Amino acid sequence: MPTLPGVSERAIILAPLGRDSALALQMLNEAGYSGIVATHLPMLCEALEQGAGLLIIAAEALRGVDLEPLLEYLHQQPPWSDMPIVLMTHHGGGEQNGSSHLSGLLGNVTFLERPFHPVTLISLVSTALRGRRRQYEARDRLIDLGESELRLQRTLETLEQQVEERTAQLRNNEEALRQSQKMEAVGQLTGGIAHDFNNMLTGIIGSLELLRRRVARGKLDDLDSLIDLGVTSANRAAGLTHRLLAFSRRQSLDSKPVNINQLVSSMGELLQRSINESIHLEMRFTEQLWTAEADPNQLESALLNLVLNARDAMPNGGNLRVETTNRHLDNVFTAAYGTLTPGDYVELSISDNGCGIPESVIGRVFDPFFTTKPIGQGTGLGLSMIYGFARQSHGHVTIHSEVGKGTTVSLFLPRFIGEMHAVPLVDPALLPFANAGETVLLVEDDPAVRVLVCAVLKELGYGYVVAGDADTALPIIESEQRIDLLISDVGLPGMNGRQMAEIGRQLRPELKVLFITGYAEHAAVRGGFLDPGMQLITKPFTFDLLTAKVREMIKT
Incomplete structure (x- = not known):
């Protein structure tokens, strides 16, 4: 041994x-x-x-x-x-x-x-020491494992640091790329806005200048054509701003239950007149179509835009199909579209067999001012407006296209869940003028808008009190001044119009409020912004619409 x-x-x-x-x-x-x-x-x-x-x-x-x-x-x-x-x-x-x-x-x-016997003792000692050696070997293995674990921990810490550094680098690169893309989009956006608005302002300013010259010379004949020219240019400018707001999803939506089959049918004649005779228009309706929830005016505008795009894609004629379908979108479909939630939707699709869109540019068709049409034949805001309208309506829009075979654009709008309530129509022409003493409080920071709205109120026979901001208006509301209607811009300096109306309602619970706004970031969807007794119109509005709203709200 x-x-x-x-x-x-x-x-x-x-x-x-x-x-x-x-x-x-x-x-x-x-x-x-x-x-x-x-x-x-x-x-x-x-x-x-x-x-x-x-x-x-x-x-x-x-x-x-x-x-x-x-x-x-x-x-x-x-x-x-x-x-x-x-x-x-x-x-x-x-x-x-x-x-x-x-x-x-x-x-x-x-x-x-x-x-x-000595042999017995030595046998016991030998056995005990063999076991003791195995204990020492286990200790050494534990030490080796501990050292290996320490080395592994250090390696993991180093690897984690490398991953963090690499992730930070990737984030910086991503942010730089996003900033570059943002600046490119802003440049494209501002260039497109400047081009279109300059054309429209030329029509507005030119018609006003000609009106001034003719009135100064006493030539009052044929003024209607100049007025029509200015109004048309102004309406085009208003349409452009609405499309911009739609793309940014900040326009005011008046969402309500919509029967899309009925809406499309009512537009049939307009759609037919908007396309060439060489294009065959086909409408396919699902009979038991669910009721959708959307702004019908914005939906009509979206449908007309899509039909016009399909027409332009078929200069030599073809087939255009407008189709409605009930669709249940599951998790697999909605997972690819971010904010879209699974559930029931109504699908409105517009298909053509025209020239199609190349794969290299189809990812940009929803960008503002991007267009595949020749210069002067499109602003590039149609699809971006539709995209913004769909997303703001809690829906989605998809596009599938193949060069030489055609394009299909599908608009998905959420199914309306709830009871249908008929809304009585009010004819503004039948509403009376102001009764004696009826007074409107107007809160508007733009002097030109104040003057024009006051002129309308005066023609209707209403008294009015004017304030330029909420701080000036609140003392009037707190006073004994009679106020039958509060008309307020939403985007006031300081306290906004909605906050002021909330305070006004606490002081005067029955106060009726008409909001006017050109940019309503906090009033994007009327259903979540307006309480009972409140309504909203967007700038620029016609005086006929303002007159009708004032009469309707005060008399009801």
């Missing part, structure tokens, strides 16, 4: 009575094992602190002494360690049975009866 060097594999012998300790040490040395003799338990515990492979203890050495230091050492061993102990007892079962309780206290105990 080879010699086992080092204190980590030595035997510590505690047998204070007789020659047991000396004989045991002699047997160990002759077999090539190292060991030391402890004369009492404290000495054994002190030697344990320096290292040991096993303990050889006589049972009588543990009687009548304080075992706590030894037990404390054994209990505080690391998880890999289980110190082997050979407990020497005298021949006969009585002492061994009396010492059996020590096995539960000391743990890894093997009993050795005296007198014992």
Whole structure:
């Protein structure tokens, strides 16, 4: 048997009575094992602190002494360690049975009866030391695992840092690309707006200048054509701003239940007149079509735009189909479109068999002022308006096209859930003028709009009080001044018109409010913006519409 060097594999012998300790040490040395003799338990515990492979203890050495230091050492061993102990007892079962309780206290105990043969002792020691070596090997593996884990942790930390740095770099690159695309879009947008508005302003300013010159010369004949020219240009400008607001999803929507089959049918004659005779218009309606929820005026405008686009894609004639369908959109479909939620939708699709759109540009067709038409034949706002209208209506629009085969644009609008209520129509011509004393509070920061609205109120016979902002208007509302109707711009400086109306309603619960606005970021959908007794019209509005709204609200 080879010699086992080092204190980590030595035997510590505690047998204070007789020659047991000396004989045991002699047997160990002759077999090539190292060991030391402890004369009492404290000495054994002190030697344990320096290292040991096993303990050889006589049972009588543990009687009548304080075992706590030894037990404390054994209990505080690391998880890999289980110190082997050979407990020497005298021949006969009585002492061994009396010492059996020590096995539960000391743990890894093997009993050795005296007198014992040297071969028996050496066999027990050899077995104990083999187990002790395996414990040391387990310790070394645990150390290696700990070091490997530490290296892995450091690698992960380094990798995490690299990922964070790479992610930050990608975000910076993405932000730079987004900023570049944004500036390109802004440049395209402003250029398109400037081009179109300059044309429209030329018509407005030119017609007004000619009117001024003719009136100054006393030539009052044929003024209607100049007035029509100015109004037409102004209406084109108004339509352009509405399309811009639709693209940005900030125009005012008057969403309500819509029977799309009925709406499309009522537009049939207009659509037929808008296309060439060489184009065959086909309408396919689902009989049990669900009721949709949308702004019918915006929907009519979207349908007309799509039909005109289809017409332009078929200069030599073709087939144009307008179709309605009930569609349930599941998670698979809606997951690809961000804010679109699964549920029931009404689909309105317009299909043509025209020239189609190349794949290289189909991803840009909803961008503002992007058009595939020749210069002067389109503003590029039609599809962007439709896209904004659909998304603001909590729906979506898709486009599928193949060069040489045609294009299909599908508009998905949410199904209306709720009860249908018939709205009585009011004929503005039948409404009376103002009664004596009826007064309107007008809050508008634009001087030109104030003058024009006051002129309309005066023609109707209403009294009016004017304020340029909410701070000026609130003292009037708090006073004893009679107010039958509050007309207010939404975008006032400081406190906006909606906030002012809320305060006004607290002071005058029955106060009726008519909002006028050209840009209503917080009034995008009327259903969520207007309380009962409130209505909204958008700039630019006709005086006929303003007259009708004022009469209707005050008289009801």
